[in-house]
Amino acid sequence: MWFVDHAQITVQAGDGGRGCSAFAQPPYTRFPYPDGGDGGDGGDVIMLADPQAATLLDFHFRHEFRAGRGGHGGSNKRAGKRGEPRLIRVPVGTVIREAVSGNVLRDLAQPHERVVITKGGRGGLGNATATEAGPGAPGETRQLVLELKLIADVGLVGAPNAGKSSLLARISTARPKIGAYPFTTRYPVLGVVNVDLPAAARQQAGGRRTFVACDIPGLIEGAHAGKGLGIQFLRHVERTRLLVHLVDAAAVDGRDPVESLRQVNRELAEYDPELARKPQLVAANKMDLPAAQANLERLAKEAGRPVWPISCSTGQGIPALLQAVWDALHTGHDA
Ligand SMILES: Nc1nc2c(ncn2[C@@H]2O[C@H](COP(=O)(O)OP(=O)(O)OP(=O)(O)O)[C@@H](O)[C@H]2O)c(=O)[nH]1
Numbered sequence: 001m002w003f004v005d006h007a008q009i010t011v012q013a014g015d016g017g018r019g020c021s022a023f024a025q026p027p028y029t030r031f032p033y034p035d036g037g038d039g040g041d042g043g044d045v046i047m048l049a050d051p052q053a054a055t056l057l058d059f060h061f062r063h064e065f066r067a068g069r070g071g072h073g074g075s076n077k078r079a080g081k082r083g084e085p086r087l088i089r090v091p092v093g094t095v096i097r098e099a100v101s102g103n104v105l106r107d108l109a110q111p112h113e114r115v116v117i118t119k120g121g122r123g124g125l126g127n128a129t130a131t132e133a134g135p136g137a138p139g140e141t142r143q144l145v146l147e148l149k150l151i152a153d154v155g156l157v158g159a160p161n162a163g164k165s166s167l168l169a170r171i172s173t174a175r176p177k178i179g180a181y182p183f184t185t186r187y188p189v190l191g192v193v194n195v196d197l198p199a200a201a202r203q204q205a206g207g208r209r210t211f212v213a214c215d216i217p218g219l220i221e222g223a224h225a226g227k228g229l230g231i232q233f234l235r236h237v238e239r240t241r242l243l244v245h246l247v248d249a250a251a252v253d254g255r256d257p258v259e260s261l262r263q264v265n266r267e268l269a270e271y272d273p274e275l276a277r278k279p280q281l282v283a284a285n286k287m288d289l290p291a292a293q294a295n296l297e298r299l300a301k302e303a304g305r306p307v308w309p310i311s312c313s314t315g316q317g318i319p320a321l322l323q324a325v326w327d328a329l330h331t332g333h334d335a
């Protein structure tokens with residue numbers, strides 16, 4: 001499933017430096033002559049398709065990027081320094097549009113492809129080259145919209161009301177609808193999840209620190225035969241690399257969590273055996289409620305491996321779950 005990550009940014013190239021107006025008069029000469037140097041050109045703003053960038057998440061926090069201005073010219077024909085260029089790294093596949101017109105300026109489809117998106121202003125000429133020293137030209141400013149199509153890495157599955165949307169809302173900037181009734185979620189929602197990683201782990205992952213999760217409607221008995229809503233959307237999780245199976249461990253709506261786990265897995269297998277074989281992490285949600293504790297061990301027994309106790313209300317256990325998701329994505333094994 002494709003999901004479009006958007007960001008809007010302003011980029012400003014550097015202004016050109018001022019040309020210098022100066023006169024030199026060496027000893028024993030009658031007339032001074034002009035020797036003012038040219039101003040340096042302003043720096044360009046360059047966008048680069050970086051294979052290590054995965055999402056546009058960084059641009060949700062930083063919107064303005066500027067390149068350095070050119071240095072002013074000096075006497076003795078000294079030229080001003082060129083302004084520092086500003087390099088903006090974006091994921092491969094980022095489409096750059098002009099915000100106002102919506103026109104596509106560039107589609108950075110190839111790794112390491114780069115484009116000068118705004119040019120620095122030319123430096124002004126000094127009076128050594130021109131009759132009169134001039135100011136530098138202003139750097140170009142542009143409002144840009146960045147767009148990136150993403151594919152989900154992780155699918156969130158579970159019975160209705162398990163807390164799938166609550167989890168996505170907690171771990172990403174996505175805002176799926178949350179409600180204490182089944183089928184609150186009526187269509188898939190994707191979110192970019194930022195994982196807090198130690199530097200070493202990040203390096204191991206090639207600099208990446210985000211993954212994309214997909215929240216789909218809850219799965220009920222008979223889902224594979226079209227009951228409920230979830231089935232229409234299972235294809236959206238078919239291409240994910242990992243499933244996080246959320247269970248309401250506190251059985252708020254009276255359904256036994258172990259039975260629910262079994263049920264949803266059965267529906268996955270009926271829909272597509274491949275889906276049931278996909279690496280799966282089981283997360284026992286609603287651990288803030290006292291009733292949940294007693295079901296933890298039973299759930300682990302049913303799953304045949306440890307489950308991740310979490311609470312979307314308090315946030316407990318979520319960093320550990322994200323770490324496990326991360327490890328599974330980057331080692332190719334489920335925990
Ligand atoms: N106490 C408690 N309630 C929770 C927790 N997580 C979710 N809930 C509540 O459970 C209900 C269902 O949450 P949702 O996130 O909408 O569940 P869902 O799995 O997305 O449900 P569907 O979209 O209907 O499949 C809401 O009332 C949430 O507030 C939790 O950790 N503790």
Ligand SMILES: [Mg+2]
Pocket residue numbers: 164165166176177178184185215216217218
């Ligand atoms: Mg939901």
